[in-house]
Amino acid sequence: MSPDLALGTYRCRDIPQAAVHAVACGAAWVDTAPNYHHGRAQTELQPVLAGNRDVRVSTKVGFFTPDTATAASDAGVLTPAEAASGHCLTHRYVAWQSRRNATELGRTPDIVFVHNPERAARPHDAIVSAFTALEVESRAGRIGSYGVATWTGLEGVFSVADLLDIAARCGGPGHHLAAVQLPVSLVMLKPVAQALEGTGPLAEATAADLDTFISAPLHGGALPAMVTDELAQLIAPGTTPAEAALRVTASTPGVNHVILGSGRAQRWEVAQHVLTLPPLPDKTLHEVIDVLGA
Incomplete structure (x- = not known):
């Protein structure tokens, strides 16, 4: 089954416009965070989310x-030191922020991701604290489920197995851990190489029936300028560098949702087309890895 599109609001300059284009091209998810767009991303999404109740939202x-x-x-949920750090995953703060997210979005979030827990001094302890709070929120119906969104955490700080173990300890066999989010692209090829061998976070998430959300498939928009015509033709003859790069991510085993952050209708139409194409053969993905290295 081909992955679907999701809107990511991290670098969007015009979030409402990007959301309209994304929904028009069939985006099934919108991914956001309370710190995106100077703290305004969630409230700027409200009108589009209200008018498209079938589109799901993660924050x-x-x-x-x-x-x-x-x-x-x-509100008494951050100490002065925590407030100065810019990042906190204590039980009291996570519960408070989760409820604030719902207010800003104007709806119950389908997934709340624990954002870059590798930033914490003791990542495993931070995940335990956050999962404990989010289990309470899930069981109360204030969120649908939760997950972990990471940039480098799954490269040795913790594994999908660790996350599942912590979730089981915090929520028992009926825990609400449902997803992981990580970067996969021509710049971040290690998860591709691992997935082809049936190992790594994508394979582990698939085996555990966790949803996978892929961030930065075009590396913040920088990849098209980095992909040579020769590499693009190796990946898929007749495609542009952007299409070729996106095709590699979309063809990686275990990828469920591909997050894009563009505000241009044409880019969404191209992405929509690319994701309807059959996945690249494993042989082609191995050739790309041999050329670029994992």
Whole structure:
């Protein structure tokens, strides 16, 4: 089954416009966070989410803006040291931020991701604290489920097996851990190489029936300029560098949702087309890895 499209709001300059284009091209998810777009991303999504109830939304807990730090400090859920750090995963803060997210979005989040727990001094302890709070929120119906969104954490700080073990300890066999989010691209090829061998986070997540959300498939928009015509033709003859790069991510075993952050309708139409194409043969993916290295 081919992966589907999701809108990511991390670098969007015009979030409402990007959301309209994404939904028009069949995006099934919108991914956001309380610190994106100077803290305004969630409220800017409200009108589109209200008008498209079938589109699901994921958000995050962890990072916060100075304004949020002030509000959380006033509410007594951040200490001065925590407020100064810009990132917190304590039980009391996670519960408070999760409920604030729902208010800003105007709806119950389908997934709340624990955002870059590798940033914490003791990542495993931070994950335990966050999962404990999010289990309470899930069971109360204030969120649908939760997951972990990471940039480098799954490269040795923790594994999918660790996350499942912590979730089982925090929530028992009926825990609400449902997804992982990680980067997969021509720049971040290690998960591709691992998936082809049936190992690594994508294979582990698939085996555990966890959803996988792929961030930065075009490396923040930088990849098209980095891909040579020769490499693009190796990947898929007749395609542009952007199409070729996106095709590698979409063809990786275990990828469920590909997150894009563009505000241009044409880019969404191209992405929609690419994701309807059959996956590249494993042989082609191995050739790309041999050329670029994992």
